Amino acid sequence: MISNDIVTDQNAARDADLNADYDALGARLSRSGTDIETLTEKAMRFAVAVPSWGTGTGGTRFARFPGAGEPATIFDKLDDCGVINQLTRATPTVSLHIPWDKADPDDLLAKAEQLGLGFDAMNSNTFSDTGDAHSYKFGSLSHVSEETRAQAVEHNLECIEIGRRIGSKALTVWIGDGSNFPGQTHMGRQFERYLASMKQIYAGLPEDWRLFSEHKIYEPAFYSTVVQDWGTSLLTAQELGDKAMCLVDLGHHAPNVNIEMIVSRLIHAGKLGGFHFNDSKYGDDDLDSGTIEPYRLFLVWNELVDAEPRGLNLSHMIDQSHNVTDPIESLMISAMEIQRAYVQASLVDREALTGYQQQNDALMASATLRAAFRTDVEPILQMARVRAGGAIDPVATYRAAAYRAAVAAKRPEVLGGGGGIV
Amino acid sequence: MISNDIVTDQNAARDADLNADYDALGARLSRSGTDIETLTEKAMRFAVAVPSWGTGTGGTRFARFPGAGEPATIFDKLDDCGVINQLTRATPTVSLHIPWDKADPDDLLAKAEQLGLGFDAMNSNTFSDTGDAHSYKFGSLSHVSEETRAQAVEHNLECIEIGRRIGSKALTVWIGDGSNFPGQTHMGRQFERYLASMKQIYAGLPEDWRLFSEHKIYEPAFYSTVVQDWGTSLLTAQELGDKAMCLVDLGHHAPNVNIEMIVSRLIHAGKLGGFHFNDSKYGDDDLDSGTIEPYRLFLVWNELVDAEPRGLNLSHMIDQSHNVTDPIESLMISAMEIQRAYVQASLVDREALTGYQQQNDALMASATLRAAFRTDVEPILQMARVRAGGAIDPVATYRAAAYRAAVAAKRPEVLGGGGGIV
């Protein structure tokens, strides 16, 4: 963790400006009847999980270029997650990936407690081979071979068991199963095998757990993917039962798709489970949240805030690949951009919006959303962090603390090379 | 209709070649244990409906360039449909669009009988204003105004009533409702209003009818569309009941989407109702079937033929916009291209395919599909037409008969201009 003295010093240098900006914004918001304090409290309650593997430099199939001080173990990763939450106060939980993060659950719990962290949804991995008896080259939960499917089911049940011991309450299942050639698989039977495997996993779910089904249009399979879109994810969740929900990842859709509408439909169906946040321009680019299409992120949050009265239980995680930045910095910035969209969406004058919608006043309805989006809520985010003990400017504070150099001195060097995500 | 003498003469000139090609193909197919006669019989049983409005030259928002002899009334259109079926023997039914085709049901029936035609699914139109009290500018079945929704429901019930009297057994509902601006509509409530309206229509459905829900990603709405994809279409069909099914149009999807997989998923869900055939490169281009991506058309049929043992009751229609061709020619060619894909898909060695799939032999599984696709089944299609009384070469025969010139002399001239679909 970073010395609190550094955080304090850095905040002190920015405190006067923050107070001025906060007061000015508060005054302006009050003119339209909005209490800035309500928004700041919402911002303080905001939380998004960090994926353990996101703390390492990511790569593409062409190459991976590691940085200095790459985390070598799950405990290194938790250290990095601790720093992210220390400075942003927006990421109190970590999501683990098994087998990458396999360790003694008691050690995991102890380490997390020390860092003030908890554990979010568990993630299984049946998209690469890690020494098991049966290869996932041709699929996992939907494989034609019963033995391979059983192995994949067993792995998921093990993830649940690990998660149970560290306080997780959900399992996220994303598989790369699909095909690269028309005809390679019988798409109908493959889906039935997938459902049968998922039912076995579902049967092993503790009473208070949820199972998240995550869809993705393509990659690593390039002709067909078993759970290719929200329609198939919905069918899956419907067939499994009440504890099965759909997870939406912003980069897993076909080009041009209206993602906020999928959110709305899944809310209607009672099957929205949460999000994997990132941004994208072409495919599953796994870019930093809010850096490519920030208004799209706002529109997603607009649906979520609109549905707040329903009391949805949503599970949010950042899911990105940090190929050219310090992953800690990217995760901090991303958490704040997601939080920013949430606060902006909370600013929408919903009564006015509903009125315009009822009158088919498309122009003013649209202007009402944009008015919220263009409000610079940075002072609210900064104030929320300060009040919770975090940093006004997390990146500047992190750099001032020279954390990366410090861990680089302790952690083994990692060489770049032939590609891959971790 | 075209004089049978012309058909006979034209066929006579091609008869010897056909017999030679048919025998050669038969011999080759028999080597791999396939009986050409079985395929010819399948081809003869093939049928796809023609949309009445497809007989007129279509347009874009930029312009419409009518041709000579445009049909002026539904009876002209039925005449044209009669010719299409006379020559191809593949389009025995016509699908009507109300109010465009509104006429005395008895007259419609009499005319159809005279031409040897029947009626397929009815199509309602609530995407343009045609003089009704309430405008559909801001929606129809999902409009915020109860009066407008009621009017749209009433129109659909009228379509059912007309259809009931002419022997139709299904209603296809496609609406353009949506929005052009984020915020213009509350996407959740809009969908709920749509469902409520659809339930009223469903309640008016005769016992032996079906209701087809058709999705489309965009156009005429350019930000959100109420029934934007198969997921929402499925939700709709699920909420309505057993008589509600999903219709798939090949041009109504996001870029890159695997349409044959949607077919497979809807079959799994028991909700596939049929197809609107066309081809596309960019959006809902409504191009002639099989002219852009013929292998995609084959892969769709591969799913349908694979599912034949399930005894699905599917309703197939051509849905195209013929902007630069004689619509009669395009409809004939399109019916034959769809039929071609069906026969090619019927050629797939499914036992071998299943074997390769079980062994994860992606290369040979894929090659098995391609072997069927590259078989030139033209002699089978020609023989099926001849045996049913049609033309070996429908386009050449049609041109020889100078049908277009004949009707152009009788029908009023239509001027081009500012665009639109009909």
Place this chain on the structure above:
Amino acid sequence: MISNDIVTDQNAARDADLNADYDALGARLSRSGTDIETLTEKAMRFAVAVPSWGTGTGGTRFARFPGAGEPATIFDKLDDCGVINQLTRATPTVSLHIPWDKADPDDLLAKAEQLGLGFDAMNSNTFSDTGDAHSYKFGSLSHVSEETRAQAVEHNLECIEIGRRIGSKALTVWIGDGSNFPGQTHMGRQFERYLASMKQIYAGLPEDWRLFSEHKIYEPAFYSTVVQDWGTSLLTAQELGDKAMCLVDLGHHAPNVNIEMIVSRLIHAGKLGGFHFNDSKYGDDDLDSGTIEPYRLFLVWNELVDAEPRGLNLSHMIDQSHNVTDPIESLMISAMEIQRAYVQASLVDREALTGYQQQNDALMASATLRAAFRTDVEPILQMARVRAGGAIDPVATYRAAAYRAAVAAKRPEVLGGGGGIV
């Protein structure tokens, strides 16, 4: 025009808030060394042309739903354009479309002068038939028939002649030529015919004029389009000569394309001529600027502002289809959103940005752009309008003036119907 009393009254009601917001923003900007007055002056110098046809309600191929008080003549349209500029002070010029706007040039000049307007680039129309001898059904400037090409060339020369008399200095050529079927045209020869026609038009260009080549990936042609992308547009401009430049329309690209990069490349090539502004989610949706992806609009302006030292002579126009809003309101909002992006892009700390780029500090470089984008420059835009005699809130002022009701009482009613753009 709207009574100045109404503008004054409306402004008076908002004046105190504006001053407070302006001062607060000015104070905040001065902390980072930015002088708000410099920005306000930039905002006051901003101008974007309004297309005459944009003042009428647009439609799709499915339908057009006109509103009240549709302009019936070019003089009505100029009246509407006068109001737009009166309130926004950002649209001093109008772009005409021939033959839609054909009228005595002296009358056009007199009317414009009375309204305080000038004329921007001329637009020719060879994508629909308007009574000429040769139809454009199968193309215009690239048609196989020499007579048709000559007619289209002649029409463009006439546009130049009209433009010359009303003070325009540029001709924009956008054609719909292409094909709907593979094989329909020989793509190479078609392009050569197009180039030959364009050379004839270029030869008729006055010395101080420019010729803008505008590309579009598809629509109204759905398989191939002669000028389908910026590469072909560039080839065209290169072959024509120094007065030929490329025009970029935000909605004319393939999905996912990085448009700001095309801007950068055309600047490199010395061939960027200007923009047609709008927004889009799927295709050439022609939605209101800044309503779908405002950050993309900002990134385009970021390139343009970056290139300001080059002294580019750019021609900017709004090009939208207003299907569900009052076109005057949409054009005002759009002009202001484009202006907003320009001012935000002018806020980018380019020295800091260059520094981060040199250090490969992707995170801070990206954050530098976002910091400018999230600054709420609304007070600057409002102040620029007030100082130039416009309205603080143009839409509210326009509504208060009841302009639409007034013209609706005078202009002939337009019935909706079968679709089309105008």
Place this chain on the structure above:
Amino acid sequence: MISNDIVTDQNAARDADLNADYDALGARLSRSGTDIETLTEKAMRFAVAVPSWGTGTGGTRFARFPGAGEPATIFDKLDDCGVINQLTRATPTVSLHIPWDKADPDDLLAKAEQLGLGFDAMNSNTFSDTGDAHSYKFGSLSHVSEETRAQAVEHNLECIEIGRRIGSKALTVWIGDGSNFPGQTHMGRQFERYLASMKQIYAGLPEDWRLFSEHKIYEPAFYSTVVQDWGTSLLTAQELGDKAMCLVDLGHHAPNVNIEMIVSRLIHAGKLGGFHFNDSKYGDDDLDSGTIEPYRLFLVWNELVDAEPRGLNLSHMIDQSHNVTDPIESLMISAMEIQRAYVQASLVDREALTGYQQQNDALMASATLRAAFRTDVEPILQMARVRAGGAIDPVATYRAAAYRAAVAAKRPEVLGGGGGIV
């Protein structure tokens, strides 16, 4: 290499069928005035290069699942290429990738000679780090650092030098340079740096060599890519000079792009250098040629065959990632599918096509292309192989020879794992 006895035996079992099919097809083609022998000779002259790295199992960023008998060295790869050409007689040259294939040029030449192979274009690699002093994490030829650019230039010059010694006549430059964040790079200056580096490489090109510029819309960079489309590739080739040409890869375009039109435009500009063949459904999927959209492959060849009278000097290579098949089998099948499209395109009745195009008979023009495409030219391909000493059925023959098992016994086992292309 595979024993000729096996080839002979396998051919003998298929010889009678081939002769029957060849005669039947010949008879049918002669009816329309086509001499089958002319086509068979064209098929025999067909050649496409194999990329050395394509003989290894490819992977994604998620995982790589190697098969048995993976080639461990360039000499193993050449052995595999020898088998591919032995059986297909369509792949006489191999394209090397440096540094992956670095070896003593004399040894490479000797090995190739022994296998009857030659060397095609050289490929440089500056998209991953392989131990050089400067990292390519933030770019190579366009890097902000002069040292890094110099290193990348030097590497390309080394590729030329190696190529010169083994008889290659071209260098293909594809770089992954770009950015993952708006603002990360100055897109204009980055392109200028790229051009400056390319000019240095171009200066080192032997007189009889060509330099191929290859574009790609995205990956590994996910916001911007320096050479993102054919427009930028064209600008590059124009600025470099006559020896610089553009290479088109079928999977490197934005969704929906008309690739055959790009071919046509590059031919017009005199800058088409050749192809990288593969197939794709979503992005740069690198799937086997002709397995997803075979008609698109045909349409590309239709442009190339149409341009044959121009005497273009084109360089063709297969560029695929074989993730789930035996790479040797995929390369053989792919070479044959590319050859198939070439022969089908050679079947197009160009005189008839031109006639239909001149008459704007879109329907018959399109039908003319489809008639060629649907002709099953398999007997021609088989006969061409037999006559050149290859196998009638390369895959069956390869399997009968058990080549893979034989090399698997000799080559070191490769473990799967974390992803990457090689």
